[in-house]
Amino acid sequence: DEGGPPPQGGGEGGRRHRPPPSPIVEALDANHDGVIDSNEIANASAALLTLDKNHDGKLTPDEYRPPRPNGSPGDQQGGPQGNQQGGHHRPPPLPILLALDANHDGVIDSNEIANAPAALLTLDKNHDGKLTPDEYLPPRPNGPPPDEQGAQRPPPPPDDN
Numbered sequence: 001d002e003g004g005p006p007p008q009g010g011g012e013g014g015r016r017h018r019p020p021p022s023p024i025v026e027a028l029d030a031n032h033d034g035v036i037d038s039n040e041i042a043n044a045s046a047a048l049l050t051l052d053k054n055h056d057g058k059l060t061p062d063e064y065r066p067p068r069p070n071g072s073p074g075d076q077q078g079g080p081q082g083n084q085q086g087g088h089h090r091p092p093p094l095p096i097l098l099a100l101d102a103n104h105d106g107v108i109d110s111n112e113i114a115n116a117p118a119a120l121l122t123l124d125k126n127h128d129g130k131l132t133p134d135e136y137l138p139p140r141p142n143g144p145p146p147d148e149q150g151a152q153r154p155p156p157p158p159d160d161n
Contacts, residue, residue: 020066022094025136027051028120036120036131044116048100048108059108064097096136099123 027047099119
């Protein structure tokens with residue numbers, strides 16, 4: 001047992017693979033309610049610097065990506081675009097990462113960290129001053145987007161016309 005809470009959600013009768021949470025989202029969402037509110041956006045630069053393990057003022061993939069699950073093959077930690085590396089599929093980059101890494105070089109440098117609050121607000125589709133999972137996470141490949149609390153929405157009723 002690795003400790004920590006069990007994965008939330010999942011399918012009935014079977015275990016579904018759920019990727020580990022993004023360290024970036026965990027750092028930004030200080031109260032861990034699934035919403036990055038206006039205060040958390042304003043504090044984004046300081047929150048991101050908590051991920052800077054070597055204190056060089058920038059975030060590299062080894063600092064902002066979740067650890068690889070046990071038993072999965074390692075890869076060369078390429079830039080944010082790397083979906084297929086070494087025969088192992090990597091999920092699409094998070095919209096939040098793409099917004100923060102303005103030049104898309106795979107490193108969130110000191111200027112990008114300083115500009116984090118403005119970059120995050122570019123993801124605020126409904127302009128309410130906060131980011132919900134449907135704004136900062138990629139769309140789910142199978143099913144509707146999560147609601148504000150991150151729960152899966154039920155599918156719409158069938159159209160009988």
